[in-house]
Amino acid sequence: MAVVNTTLQLSQERRRLQQPAGRSVSILGATGSIGTNTVDVLRRNRDDFSVVALTGHRNVRLLARQARDLNAQLAVIGDDSLYGELKDLLAGTRIEVGAGADAVVDAAARPADVVVAAIVGTAGLNPTLAAVRRGALVALANKETLVSAGAIMTAEVLRAGATLIPVDSEHSAIFQVFDFDRADTVDKITLTASGGPFREKSRDEMRAMTPELAVAHPNWDMGAKISIDSATMMNKGLEMIEAFHLFPVRADQIEVLVHPQSVVHSLVSYVDGSVLAQLGSPDMRTPIAYALAWPARMAAPSAPLSLADIGTLSFSAPDVGRFPALRLAQDCLVAGASAPTVLNAANEVAVAAFLDRKIGFLEIAKTVEQVLETVNLAALNSLEDVFAIDAEARRRAHACVAAF
Numbered sequence: 001m002a003v004v005n006t007t008l009q010l011s012q013e014r015r016r017l018q019q020p021a022g023r024s025v026s027i028l029g030a031t032g033s034i035g036t037n038t039v040d041v042l043r044r045n046r047d048d049f050s051v052v053a054l055t056g057h058r059n060v061r062l063l064a065r066q067a068r069d070l071n072a073q074l075a076v077i078g079d080d081s082l083y084g085e086l087k088d089l090l091a092g093t094r095i096e097v098g099a100g101a102d103a104v105v106d107a108a109a110r111p112a113d114v115v116v117a118a119i120v121g122t123a124g125l126n127p128t129l130a131a132v133r134r135g136a137l138v139a140l141a142n143k144e145t146l147v148s149a150g151a152i153m154t155a156e157v158l159r160a161g162a163t164l165i166p167v168d169s170e171h172s173a174i175f176q177v178f179d180f181d182r183a184d185t186v187d188k189i190t191l192t193a194s195g196g197p198f199r200e201k202s203r204d205e206m207r208a209m210t211p212e213l214a215v216a217h218p219n220w221d222m223g224a225k226i227s228i229d230s231a232t233m234m235n236k237g238l239e240m241i242e243a244f245h246l247f248p249v250r251a252d253q254i255e256v257l258v259h260p261q262s263v264v265h266s267l268v269s270y271v272d273g274s275v276l277a278q279l280g281s282p283d284m285r286t287p288i289a290y291a292l293a294w295p296a297r298m299a300a301p302s303a304p305l306s307l308a309d310i311g312t313l314s315f316s317a318p319d320v321g322r323f324p325a326l327r328l329a330q331d332c333l334v335a336g337a338s339a340p341t342v343l344n345a346a347n348e349v350a351v352a353a354f355l356d357r358k359i360g361f362l363e364i365a366k367t368v369e370q371v372l373e374t375v376n377l378a379a380l381n382s383l384e385d386v387f388a389i390d391a392e393a394r395r396r397a398h399a400c401v402a403a404f
Contacts, residue, residue, distance in 0.1 A: 024050045025292065028108055028127050029118035031056035031063050033223040034141040034167060037284045038116050039066050041292065044301060049292070053107040055119070055127070058082065064089035071095075074110065076103045078123075105130045114292060116167070117142045120225050121348050122390055125149060129383070132162045139291035141167035143235075143242045144348075148341045149386045150245035164246065165291040170239055171246055172287035173265035173278035183248040190267040191239050192259040193318065194282075196230040199260065203322055209361040211354060228351045232364050233318065237329020238347075241340045244333060251333050256326065258316045263305065281305050325365040328372065338377045341386055342393040346371035349397035359404050367404075371396045 025042065029035045035056070042049050053074040056063035060082045067075035067090060076098040077086045083099035090097055098107065101123075108115060108127035115131035116139045117124055124142035131138050133156060140146070145153055157164055166172050170191045179185060197216050198206050215227040229235035240254050257267075262282040269275045280286050281303045289300035307313075320327040325347070332339035350367035353359045359367065375393050380386055 022050075023048065023113040023292070024052050024111070025114045025116065026051070026053040026055075026107060026110060026112040026131075027116045027118060028053075028055050028104065028124065028131075029057075029116075029120065029142070030054040030066050031059040032118055032120060033226065034118035034284060034288070035116070036062075036066075038118065038288050038292075039070065041285050041289050041300060042070060045298060048298070052110050052112040055104045055107050057119075057123075060086050061089065067095050068093060074098065074107055076100075076107045078104055101126070109134060113137060114139055116288075116291070117145065118167070120144075120223060122148050122344065125153075125383070125386070129153065129156060132156050132164075133160050135160045135162045137163045137165060137294075139167050139288070140164050143168060143238050144344050146242045146245045147238050147344045148390060149380065149383060150241065150340070152380060152383060152386065154245050165294050166242075166246055167284075167287050167291050168239060168242070169262075169280075169282070169284065169287050170266040171243060172290055174243065174247060174268055176278045176290070177268050177276035178247060179268075179270075180248070185271050186249060186253070187269045187271050188253045188255060189243060189247060189249055190269065191236060191243060191254070191256050192262070192264055192266050192315075193233060193236045193256055194230065194262045195258045195260055195318075196233060198231050199258065201322075203362065206322070207360060207362050211357065214354070214361060224355060225348070225351055228354060228364070229347070231361070232325040233323040234325035234329060234347055234365075234368075236318070237326045237333075238344065240329060241333050241343075254333075256318050258318050259313065261310060261313055263307075263310060263313055279305060279307075323365075325368065328365065328368055332372070335377065337379050338375075338385075338389045339372065341380065341389050342372055342375050342377065343368060345390045345393035346397040346400075349394050349401065353401040359401055363401075363404050367397055367400045370400045 027035050027038050051070040051072040054067050054072045055076040057078040060077050074096040080100045087097045104127050108130040115136045117128040118141040122144050125145050128145045174189050214231040215224050236256050243254050264277050264279050267275050267277040283302035285300045286302045289298050332343045346368040350364040354364050374396055
């Protein structure tokens, strides 16, 4: 009996130490989709977390409200011209105010137990790297960081002793069921894809699709850029590249499966035939809460999953003929070197052009393909290399957009 009691006490002590109470958090990209969902989770768990820094790009009024509500130490707006407005909105508080890209990086470098990296695009690379270099636990929602500079970033993670916890629902699902101690027993990992709003559309039908239709995701509430990536299925290609850097698997061990219900968030297949999956309602607050509390778990406001109500789960192979962006990303994963960097940069330009109605929906993938055909691919040995190839790819992409 004494042995049992001692074991129970040790177990209780471990659970106590693993609780998130008292953790400090910074959110990079607090005004975006992931950021606002993170703010919602923190609001519901005020006693467990303190907020160090919040950053936003241009939504200065929302950033100020968030900073006041969470009693943040620091609020930073990325657009320098909005510094005065943010300062006025936070007048009478003790919240520090900053503005500009360098201030965002400084915010990421401030001591915080958890840094939620939720800035969209390569703009999030330097701030995420700043958090990594001080050894933080980084809740990574910025997939472009690993797509554009995967090998460089993971090397920095190892050097600094930082921890990456993926926030994408697919990578979070894999993280939760991947046996890292016996990675050699993993046969493959499968990223599930909703298929986006156009999964049943023909190429001819997609030709006429508007930005409004493309951002209307059937399952997830996401920002415009990520929603467009979902509609082209580029998001799944980017996630394959990200998964390659997050998990100890080969490129040929990563596959995609279309799953319209978005209930099975991803799967890990083992050599003995076992397949482990993580299921849940399509709500980003679940993987956010998992990352904030890791290695423990905390309550999240997501709706309970009822498989009886759902009734049927369906799966199918992706159609790379109708969705060529996925094929382009798969090819870049195999090619390696700077190919993923070029892919990501060209895609960001093309998506922005589509949202601005400068090109049609089908021209997004065409732009990316043309840029990949014209940019010389090379090894990436530093962040300077990444930024140089990124800039070149963007120049070529803008030229392609202008030619349509």
